[in-house]
Amino acid sequence: MADNWTRSVPCRYFKNGICREGNNCQYRHVQETRREGGSSIETEATSTVTAASTAACHFFKQGMCKFGDRCRFKHITDEDSSPATAETSSFESHTSGISSASVTEKIKEVPRLAEEWVNAPEFVPLSIPTASSSSTAETSSTSATTSAPVSYARAVNATGQSVTSSSAPLCPYAEASGICKKPNCTYVHGDICELCGRAALHPHNEEERKKHTNACVKQHEVDMELSFAIQRSQEKSCGVCFEVIMEKSTREQRFGILPNCNHCFCLTCIRKWRQATQFDNKIIRACPECRVTSDFVCPSMYWVDTKEEKEKLIMDYKGVLSTKDCKYFMKGRGKCPFGNKCFYLHALPDGTKADVGPPVRQRRNADSDIDFLHQIILWDFLDARDNHLMYSIDELEDIVAFFSDSEDSDWSEYDLFFD
Amino acid sequence: MANIAAQRIQREFKEVIKSEEVAKCAIKVELVNDSFTELKGEIAGPPDTPYEGGNFVLEIKVPETYPFNPPKVRFITKIWHPNISSVTGAICLDILKDQWAAAMTLRTVLLSLQALLSAAEPDDPQDAVVAKQYKEQPDMFRQTAKHWTSVYAGGPAKMPELDDKIRRLTDMGVEEHNARVALSSYNWDLERATEQLFS
Numbered sequence: 001m002a003d004n005w006t007r008s009v010p011c012r013y014f015k016n017g018i019c020r021e022g023n024n025c026q027y028r029h030v031q032e033t034r035r036e037g038g039s040s041i042e043t044e045a046t047s048t049v050t051a052a053s054t055a056a057c058h059f060f061k062q063g064m065c066k067f068g069d070r071c072r073f074k075h076i077t078d079e080d081s082s083p084a085t086a087e088t089s090s091f092e093s094h095t096s097g098i099s100s101a102s103v104t105e106k107i108k109e110v111p112r113l114a115e116e117w118v119n120a121p122e123f124v125p126l127s128i129p130t131a132s133s134s135s136t137a138e139t140s141s142t143s144a145t146t147s148a149p150v151s152y153a154r155a156v157n158a159t160g161q162s163v164t165s166s167s168a169p170l171c172p173y174a175e176a177s178g179i180c181k182k183p184n185c186t187y188v189h190g191d192i193c194e195l196c197g198r199a200a201l202h203p204h205n206e207e208e209r210k211k212h213t214n215a216c217v218k219q220h221e222v223d224m225e226l227s228f229a230i231q232r233s234q235e236k237s238c239g240v241c242f243e244v245i246m247e248k249s250t251r252e253q254r255f256g257i258l259p260n261c262n263h264c265f266c267l268t269c270i271r272k273w274r275q276a277t278q279f280d281n282k283i284i285r286a287c288p289e290c291r292v293t294s295d296f297v298c299p300s301m302y303w304v305d306t307k308e309e310k311e312k313l314i315m316d317y318k319g320v321l322s323t324k325d326c327k328y329f330m331k332g333r334g335k336c337p338f339g340n341k342c343f344y345l346h347a348l349p350d351g352t353k354a355d356v357g358p359p360v361r362q363r364r365n366a367d368s369d370i371d372f373l374h375q376i377i378l379w380d381f382l383d384a385r386d387n388h389l390m391y392s393i394d395e396l397e398d399i400v401a402f403f404s405d406s407e408d409s410d411w412s413e414y415d416l417f418f419d
Numbered sequence: 420m421a422n423i424a425a426q427r428i429q430r431e432f433k434e435v436i437k438s439e440e441v442a443k444c445a446i447k448v449e450l451v452n453d454s455f456t457e458l459k460g461e462i463a464g465p466p467d468t469p470y471e472g473g474n475f476v477l478e479i480k481v482p483e484t485y486p487f488n489p490p491k492v493r494f495i496t497k498i499w500h501p502n503i504s505s506v507t508g509a510i511c512l513d514i515l516k517d518q519w520a521a522a523m524t525l526r527t528v529l530l531s532l533q534a535l536l537s538a539a540e541p542d543d544p545q546d547a548v549v550a551k552q553y554k555e556q557p558d559m560f561r562q563t564a565k566h567w568t569s570v571y572a573g574g575p576a577k578m579p580e581l582d583d584k585i586r587r588l589t590d591m592g593v594e595e596h597n598a599r600v601a602l603s604s605y606n607w608d609l610e611r612a613t614e615q616l617f618s
Contacts, residue, residue, distance in 0.1 A: 239521070239522040240487075240521040240522060241423055241427055241486075242426075242430045243430075263522070269521070272487060273487060273521045276487055276488075278488065279519065283518065283519075283520070287522075288520040289520070
């Protein structure tokens, strides 16, 4: 019942040529045809397309229509059609009383009210002053509500001029794959970029060309860096399990970089070594090959050769950790034994960072550590469990790997702590 | 776990066989069983030591947690050395205990043992009697060690004087090895050794 009244309101979309709701549209699909005598009659339309072929194509008027010859609308320029548009474009003109002869008062009354409702400012996009001079001139006499709805193509191309070649967008098909199947594609087909091999260079816009080339060069550099990293990692084997790290299973293809020496281990092995309980902390915190002590292990996808690379890696690692909330600090509710040496974020719930001072206890005897140790193990367990709940999806392996990185690294902190 | 241990031993095995020490016959590793958990090692006595010319056989047991824990190694060949038990062959060597590192291998272990033979640590003894002798009567120690090497490890030295003393004891019905241990422990003092054996 509530919907019935809409039946009497002409559909705005149909009026403009097409309504995707078709026969299911809540609004009235009215087709108007102008007779020689200047009067128009309305006929109830039964399909979505009937109104189409008579209307001029808005997109074509703006300069391009991607449907080309297959477009359901008339492809006529503004100049050709100005007399026609003047006649047909404004539905308002005939409801406003000029052509009241053939329609009864009753029928006329309803659409008019509806017309006003449907043209309420909330529903009508702001008309752009310079646009559609012919139709606004024609209908301006009726009322303020008559400004015709502006099509999207017109809204984005407010000046109404045909698009200048330098700002014309590139054909997305040609840009992506190099192939555009449309024989007379109205979009601009770019030149082939030598770096990426795609038709992505704008033929007329120098700025766009530069932008793309720069992006390509940058991408190329990243790719090069990656392939170098892969190459130098390729042969590296772990000093503990003796396996070539890149030949291990995907999940174990990770390097554990020690900050103070240059010996190569897989993350799994070096962490396991550092967790060993049967040896002194001094022993397990030392590199298994050279016995140089390192405070933590930095996980990495690739092997790092130079000092600079290593420094960057460690900086990035600490950077990532410093954005994650410390599990011991718990936004101020808990106490972090690592104090301000902790790699994780110590922030209060309102976001302010808290300085918690130096680590609480530097040296303790083994007995008093036991409680704390239990706590760490418990937390690790809880954390592992939570992660499984949250990221149980295998496809998101990256995410899991990323998380496992930083979460497991508690052990490195543990190392740091038992100084 | 055991998987890592076995895989690593396998790799190490190849490494040892290819190493130059094997080429020089200084060390040797053999498999005892197929599971890579038990091996037999062999080291040559280092030159300029009482152990020169001897070949010492070792028992190597690889734990499941290898390489995060050291292998268990002991001498099967009897040896006279302050850091090795003359009775059981147990070795006192830091890297086989608390100074182990996961990057160490069978090869490094064997080489370390060889180094131990040339440089004993009498202050951290396994066999107190030997250590005492090593410190107090180095000449006697060297002679004893040489004698043991020739008897048990195929060393070249012949020491008729010492052999004679042992024969005197074995003639009294004492088992040869026991006689040798007693004499070695008492600096080849026949009287005290006899006293100890028959007390």
